[in-house]
Amino acid sequence: MAEALARTAVQLRADAECLDDLAFAESGQLRSNASDPAGLDARWLAALPQAIRARVLRDAAIMAGCPHGALTAGHVDGVDALVTAWRGQRWSICLAGSKPAAAMARSGSRQY
Numbered sequence: 001m002a003e004a005l006a007r008t009a010v011q012l013r014a015d016a017e018c019l020d021d022l023a024f025a026e027s028g029q030l031r032s033n034a035s036d037p038a039g040l041d042a043r044w045l046a047a048l049p050q051a052i053r054a055r056v057l058r059d060a061a062i063m064a065g066c067p068h069g070a071l072t073a074g075h076v077d078g079v080d081a082l083v084t085a086w087r088g089q090r091w092s093i094c095l096a097g098s099k100p101a102a103a104m105a106r107s108g109s110r111q112y
Contacts, residue, residue: 023055045083054080061095070096 026048040060045053057079061071078093 019051020055023052023059026052027056027059042083042086050080053083057083064095066095 040056045056048056054076058071058076061075061079062068066075075093075095079095082093
């Protein structure tokens, strides 16, 4: 049993590293905008697989000023809902140490 768990842990670690690398590649636009994660295209984000999108959103929240240690999975899930479940309503998610992440309609393109 212990060997099977160890193999699973190795496989999960490799999978997580692959997802991190894919998310890093996808979030290139964040790094090219340096400290301004505002204006991410929600359609682009929504088209990403959830595992990649969550990592990109996490990086964007940190770049927006959310302290690394204060950001929870609940915060990321809330911002993800702004991207995937936004239907024109106005609502925001407060992230620790940063401005609220808000869903806005602007020229037909949603941004957070």
